[in-house]
Amino acid sequence: MVVVYPMTEMDEQSGPPITLIDPIDMSKLDTKFREQIKSMPNGEELSACFACSTCTAACPIANIWQYKPHQLIRMIILGMKEEVLSSNEIWLCLTCFQCQERCPQKVRVTDIFFDCKNLAAEEGKVPPNIIGLGKELLEKGQLYTVTADWEREDLGLEPAVPGLSVDSMKNTLKKTRTNKLVEGGE
Amino acid sequence: MSASNPVLIIGAGVAGMTAAVELADSGIKAVLVERQETVGGNALDLYKAFPTDDCFYCFEGNRWRPGIRKCFYRSALIDQPNISLKMNSEVNTISGTPGQFTVTLSVGPQYIDPKKCTMCGLCLEKSKAFHLISPQCQPQAVVYNPSINDDGAKQAEEECPTKAISLNAQPTEEIIKVSDIIIATGYHEMKPVNMDEYSYGKHPNIITQLELAKIIDPNGESNGVPLKPSDGKPVKRVMMVQCVGSRDENYYPYCSKICCVFALKHANILMQERDGVQVSVVYMDIRTYDRYERYYHTARESGVEFIRGRVSLIQPREDGSLDIVVYDSLLNKYLKFSVDLFVLSSALEPPEGTNKLIESLGLKSASGFVGIADPKTENEVIVGDHIYACGTALGPAEVPESVTQARAAVSKILQSRK
Incomplete structure (x- = not known):
């Protein structure tokens, strides 16, 4: 599989590729991505990562991820901005913080994924279901509305939550980026 | 046993020089034999040495540290009367019995008398046959290359203000009797010419770590600016690959122990002290044992790219x-x-002649290096009856370890002579 061309015949080879490997071209990656993440809140320790994969061992759901937590961190360090910010994984993160708790180099893994989510949102790369949640929040002022009122009845509670006021929340949310995201996403 | 007989030390690198000076200071005569024209061995090419990152020539700031002494005991090698330094020399045969060895030496011609040479530079102007290895070289003298035998050299011989030059010097054979032998033959950096996947020797910009150390040495040709061997243009991107020939059953099964720190040291120098150089390190495991983890930490901090995998x-x-x-x-x-530059962290291998030495003295071999006589004991410097080894002759080792082993060997000799 290893082919080394003698010095005389190089550059722009014609004909079939020498191997079937289609490598990621490092010169096309965003080398500033690492610095960008490092400059964000909780991102300073990023470069301390020595790729031990403790984060992936700690993660309760990484088995269903295409990119494991340690791979996402590697990708950030290598500058694979596009892949990281458009990955599903950063949104699937349960934010249980187990990776961050266990990291031997004090890399704030979960917080870095939050940073990634913020960057992705700025670029408008938010999955539709997350936009849906934002919409729900904006419209109802709360995420979990009371639906099964028979439960309240069974417990002897009044039908509506007493003192619940969602109007102020709705007003506040209108002025936040959540509103911009939802509007921009529509 | 003849206690007045000197001790033979083979190899004047870090370990051999330490042993010679320690013995001499304890009143025991030492014959220090060196194959090359300068002492210092591989350490001379290291530029900065771990664990202290000092320039290898001067340890001024670290004289108080155990295991390190200033400038390789600079003047002791010439001026200490108990040390007999044989440059350009080799051990031919060793016979006799333990405690009373008879050794024949091929002593190279002494063209320049280091006791007379003042390194004034007159001969350097007269002929290219003379050159100064470094201002701090030991012995403190210029060296002469007899293959360039021109008129300038003859003129220099006549005009040398201290009459230190003797162009007609001849090699001699010496027979000496010694009580003990210290093997301090050091290591050789493997030239991975047979590892096709790395193309070493087929492209000028594919080099080894020791070759890189020379390139980034401020005393070197480019004053430490990393330049491409192919065209002399500045190096912007460097890739290093670890475990070349080490931990490889086809070459050397052992871990060469110092290459990780060696590579990280160079990566840090390039990233922190040279302008705009980016370094990537391809590794299987980074083994920065003991205090050396800080090199790995610094490397990650300064932006060295680590890729776990293979080329x-x-x-x-x-x-x-x-x-x-x-x-x-x-x-x-x-x-x-x-x-621009691909650097191979190549294995440390036993130097040429180690096998012959092991066979002729009936010693044990440990992956080609000199083996400990009784592995069950903790006497790791005793390799035979009245035969000791120290430094990388025993296998890959760092500088402080070599110094400690040299002192241990000397201590054993002193105890045996009580």
């Missing part, structure tokens, strides 16, 4: 750069880099 493909391009495809086993992806 799959090297393609030279017309401008002298190299396209390198690396398999990243953590990402399970192939990455393609374009680099």
Whole structure:
């Protein structure tokens, strides 16, 4: 599989590729991505990562991820901005913080994924279901509305939550980026 | 046993010089035999040495540290009357019985008398046959290359203000009797010419770590600016690959122990002290044992790129750069880099002649290096009856370890003579 061309015949080879490997071209990656993440809140320790994969061992759901937590961190360090910010994984993160708790180099893994989510949102790369949640929040002022009122009845509670006021929340949310995201996403 | 007989020390590197000076200071005569024209061995080419990152020539700031003394005991080698330094010399045969060895030495011609030479530089102007290895070289003298025997050299011989030059010097054979032998033959950095996947020797910009150390040494040709061997243009991207020939059953099964720290030291120098150089390190495991973890930490802090995996493909391009495809086993992806310099962290191997020495003295071999006589004991410097070894003659070792072993060997000799 290893082919080394003698010095005389190089550059722009014609004909079939020498191997079937289609490598990621490092010169096309965003080398500033690492610095960008490092400059964000909780991102300073990023470069301390020595790729031990403790984060992936700690993660309760990484088995269903295409990119494991340690791979996402590697990708950030290598500058694979596009892949990281458009990955599903950063949104699937349960934010249980187990990776961050266990990291031997004090890399704030979960917080870095939050940073990634913020960057992705700025670029408008938010999955539709997350936009849906934002919409729900904006419209109802709360995420979990009371639906099964028979439960309240069974417990002897009044039908509506007493003192619940969602109007102020709705007003506040209108002025936040959540509103911009939802509007921009529509 | 003849206690007045001197001790033979083979090799004047870090370990051999330490042993010679320690013995001499304890009143025991030492014959220090060195194959090359300067003492210092491989350490001379290291530029900065770990664990202290000092320039290897001067340890001024660290004289108080155990294991390190200033400037390789600079003047002791010439001026200490108990040391007999034999440059350009080799051990031919060793016979006799333990405690009373008879050794024949091939002593190289002494063209320059280091006791007379003042390094004034007059001969350097007269002929290219003379050169000064470094201002701090030991012995403190210029060296002469007899293959350039021109009129300038003859003129220099006549005009040398201290009459230190003798162009007609001849090699001699000496027979000496010694009580003990200290083997301090050091190591050789493997030249991985047979490892096709790395193309070493086929492209000028593919080099080893020791070769890189010379390039970035401020005393070197480019004053420490990393330049491409192919065209002398500045190096912008460097890739290093670890475990070349080490931990490889086809070459050397052992871990060469110092290459990780060696590579990280160079990566840090390039990233922190040279302008705009980016370094990537391809590794299987980074083994920065003991105090050396800080090199790894500093390297990550300063932005060295670490790729766990192996090199799959090297393609030279017309401008002298190299396209390198690396398999990243953590990402399970192939990455393609374009680099100016590809540096192989090659294995440390026993130097030429080690086998012969082991056989003729009936010693044990440990993967080709000199083996400990009784592995069950903790006497790791005793390799035979009245035969000791120290430094990298015993296997890969760092400088402080070599110094400690040299002192241990001396201590054993002193105890045996009580």
